[in-house]
Amino acid sequence: MSNTNSLLADPEILRELIMDHYQYPHNHKLKEDDRYMMKHMASDSCIDDIKVQAKIENGVIEDICFDGVACTISTASTSMMTDLLKGKTTAEARKIMQNYFDMVDAKEYDGDILEEAIAFKNVYRQANRIKCATIGWRAMEELIEESEKGNE
Amino acid sequence: MFDVEKIRQDFPMLRNRPDLLYFDNAATTYKPQAxxxxxxxxxxxxxxxxxxxxxxxxxxxxxxxxxxxxxxxxxxxxxxxxxxxxxxxxxxxxxxxxxxxxxxxxxxxxxxxxxxxxxxxxxxxxxxxxxxxxxxxxxxxxxxxxxxxxxxxxxxxxxxxxxxxxxxxxxxxxxxxxxxxxxxxxxxxxxxxxxxxxxxxxxxxxxxxxxxxxxxxxxxxxxxxxxxxxxxxxxxxxxxxxxxxxxxxxxxxxxxxxxxxxxxxxxxxxxxxxxxxxxxxxxxxxxxxxLGMENIQAYEAELRAYFAERIAKLDNIEFYNPDNTSGPITFNARGVFAQDAAGYLGAHNICVRSGNHCAKILHEVIGTDQTIRASLYFYNTKEEIDRFIEAAGNITLENAIGIFF
CATH class of the missing domain: 3.40.640.10 (Type I PLP-dependent aspartate aminotransferase-like (Major domain))
Incomplete structure (x- = not known):
């Protein structure tokens, strides 16, 4: 783990990660499957327009995917989110998400559990881009809330 | 004679923030002391x-x-x-x-x-x-x-x-x-x-x-x-x-x-x-x-022509409205999402606007949704355009992401 950590401290590597996730986003195709819930994020600004889908069963996030027109920060942060939260329980996902939101709000956070998403640690310096860095994550948060409501 | 240096003295924003290059005049304009x-x-x-x-x-x-x-x-x-x-x-x-x-x-x-x-x-x-x-x-x-x-x-x-x-x-x-x-x-x-x-x-x-x-x-x-x-x-x-x-x-x-x-x-x-x-x-x-609206129009036409001639020469820039003689310079940096490019310019104290500019059905005409708009007013100068061109020439995906590190 310490090896990975030192790599993730290198700004060059972090920049490459963002570029890579932007140019070749992971899980970047929506599914035609009604077991997936979907959240369309398009009303916040006139620029980003993305759809996030998740299959959550018995409190476990089995799959996440997304699609849409968005900037590098929106696309890459959402792509990393899909990698990071897939396979996690909703409780684990909530903990990771809270750390991520704390990081982009320049609060205290646990970097270790954020893995590649640590690449967005400086986004708070460009206040106008915080929305971009959180759009996919907020979609996922809402999907988890919906799934929990459904299970009650 | 349109004395732009004298005119700039009328605008506190230009005096107080000489570091900024304000090219977002189609969105709003600076106010003179009067x-x-x-x-x-x-x-x-x-x-x-x-x-x-x-x-x-x-x-x-x-x-x-x-x-x-x-x-x-x-x-x-x-x-x-x-x-x-x-x-x-x-x-x-x-x-x-x-x-x-x-x-x-x-x-x-x-x-x-x-x-x-x-x-x-x-x-x-x-x-x-x-x-x-x-x-x-x-x-x-x-x-x-x-x-x-x-x-x-x-x-x-x-x-x-x-x-x-x-x-x-x-x-x-x-x-x-x-x-x-x-x-x-x-x-x-x-x-x-x-x-x-x-x-x-x-x-x-x-x-x-x-x-x-x-x-x-x-x-x-x-x-x-x-x-x-x-x-x-x-x-x-x-x-x-x-x-x-x-x-x-x-x-x-x-x-x-x-x-x-x-x-x-x-x-x-x-x-x-x-x-x-x-x-x-x-x-x-x-x-x-x-100042005279005719004088403003003539000076801005000169500025815009100067701007258009230079931005058209940048290989990394796609320039959408070279033939128009008024209004904003509208462009994209090739391979860079408009907001990322505007963010790069913003990080260099250059104020422009990205987006679809509240004209969402225009993309059918120009073939793109998002653009960057650099819009001038009579208090802008050729020196500012030179500074802008230098920065715009450096807009690449790497540099646009680089502002976060």
């Missing part, structure tokens, strides 16, 4: 409400407010009573569409273009939904220009309203409004002009253009925010119903529900208006006229 003094003068010397004041400062406020009508009348060549103050041009266009909407019937056509700002489309969309009118679009070319011959072909007896921008907000296309108005009037259609991007930059003569309605915003011409103008031909204003009802716009009303409106323009100004804003707008129009 406008700031006019607004503060009202706040510090004669704050009062307008209308029927029986004391000295109220009379002074009333006169200053109405004096702006005379200034605007000189500015666009109309009668002072044809000048209605609104909150912004969106308000002006909503009032116009609401008022005209009451004269239209199902199947009547509003003819416009696909290059319009949302504020000149959505109010008409509502009439389509509520009254069953029809919206038709006249063809524009790749630079967004609506040619008079295409316009003539699109005209027919069913068209009751023609509504378009004099200069469009994304591509800066200058529409031949005078010819368009003449053709529209042959068919008895009303002509509505969105002057948001034209009135601040060139002489405007509503009599010469022969338009029936014109809207524009104060803040895009060095005036305060929250004030717009609605010009209307007086006979039409007198016939038109106001959107807002309330104090200041009625002559009398009684418990049986009958209302007698005041005459235009007061009929359209319900409630306490933005008094300091209107006074500031008067100062802004006086300031522009002291």
């Amino acid at each position: 406008v700031i003094d006019a607004v503060c003068g009202f706040w510090t010397g004669y704050t009062s409400n307008v209308e029927r004041g029986d004391y000295e400062t109220a009379v002074k406020a009333d006169r200053a407010y109405d004096h702006t009508r005379e200034i605007i009348a000189r500015f666009i060549n109309c009668e002072p009573k044809e000048v209605v103050f609104t909150a912004n041009i969106s308000h002006s266009l909503n009032q116009i569409a609401f008022g005209i909407g009451r004269w239209l019937k199902e199947g009547d056509v509003v003819l416009t273009t696909e290059a319009e700002h949302a504020s000149n489309l959505l109010p008409w969309f509502r009439l389509q939904e509520e009254k069953g009118i029809r919206i038709e679009y006249v063809k524009v070319d790749r630079q967004g220009v609506c040619h008079a011959e295409d316009f003539r072909r699109a005209m027919h007896e069913g068209v009751k309203v023609v509504s378009m921008a004099h200069v469009t907000n994304v591509l800066g296309s200058l529409q031949p409004i005078k010819e368009i108005a003449a053709i529209a009037h042959e068919y008895g259609a009303l002509v509505v002009v969105d002057g948001a991007q034209s009135v601040p930059h060139r002489p405007t003569d509503v009599k010469d253009l022969d338009v029936d309605f014109l809207g524009f915003s104060s803040h895009k011409m060095c005036g305060p925010d929250g004030v717009g103008v609605l010009y209307g031909r007086y006979d039409l204003l007198q016939k038109m119903d106001p959107v807002f009802l309330g104090g200041g716009m009625n002559a009398r009303f009684s418990s049986d529900g009958s209302i007698i409106y005041k005459d235009a323009p007061q009929k359209f100004e319900a409630g306490t208006p933005n008094i300091e804003g209107v006074i500031g707008l008067g100062a802004a129009a006086e300031y522009l006229m002291s």
